Amino acid sequence: MNIRLQELIGDRCITAEQGQKLLTIIEPLLLENEMVTVDLTGVRTLLSLFLNNGIGPLFKHFDRQQLDHLLTFEHLSETQKQTLRLVLQNAEAYHRDPTTQKAIDNTLSRNLEEMD
């Protein structure tokens, strides 16, 4: 299925609510093993908050290889590619590796523990 983001959301994809709208459409399709293409033609603004909510939660169900196979993004600008890659990288670490959060939190608590 091909989803034109500009038609679904508009030319500015910014908010968490907008991202959740995309997620409610693509999540069931991907769970049915359907190939999905998200076309960003005409999208002027693509923010990490939108992608964190629209794409990030997919890692609850899929690993990187599965998403790579099922989900394609078309017609992104260079900055939009950069945003997407970073969001995917972070979401994968967050959802697929339970040690990530602990390791990051430890960097904070270590500062105090070292003071003792």
Add this chain to the structure above:
Amino acid sequence: MVPQKIIHIPTLEDNPADFHRLFQIRNQIGREPVSCRFDFSRCRYLCHNAVAFLGGLARLVGYQRGSVTFDWNSVQDRWLKTSIRQNGFAEAFGDVFTPWDGTTIPYREDNVFHPNKVADYLADHWLGKGWIHVSEALKDAVVERVLELYVNAFEHAQSAIGIFSCGQYFKYINELHLTLVDFGIGIPTNVRGYLKRIRPDLPAEQLKAEICLDWAFQRMTTTKPGSSSRGVGLDLLKSFIRINRGKMSVYSNDGYAEITNDKEIFQSSAQPFDGTIFHIKLVCDETFYSLTNETEENTILNIGRTR
């Protein structure tokens, strides 16, 4: 009846000492209901930082059930009078003059986040005045990055009165500036609160501000359990500032951060402030707007096919 305090607004530029003077004014007003009059007779210049800060402060006093009167008749300096009328600051606080187009960038208040309006502000008023000769696509790309800052502020600041911003184009140094101010919880307080929740056995309040800021500005960190956002927006903005050879300064609670193309500084601030200020400077030279860092691009995991 609440007695009226007269606050003499000094000349305020964008040096650290000027920010500290603003924080002193905030502390001078206090946290109880108070009636204030801002007197500008000693002010010869009001940088956009001060405009955003004083506007927010006036709204904060109102939120604290006090009031601020801006004594526009006390403005002596003609250039100052012109700039605060031009950028709409004077009109927002009772002056009769309507703002007009110029090298100032309008003063803006956002009680709630209207992303399209903020994006239009950045595109049309901040970038769109021809300071930088860039394509529409590149303009959109810059707006994308700077808008991350607004999203971050609305996501994390917990500001009861919203976000206040103002900008300025400095022709003689060819720089474009933007300042965002909130009077919310502040980054170090937020980080200390998070540590307190996950490690109640540790004295989180002793965590130094510079450690909190350093942590908050690293990718993959978040104070929101259950969120996968993990600092992506700030990280993208940091990368952009570096590529542009710009500068981002952050004052938050008792901490100060400075990000440039070759260094990141995190330190304690001598004058604490309840809230956060983001101040960004961009170089208005097209050659510094190549937004893709090739080295970084090649090291990013290849997840999700893009065409």
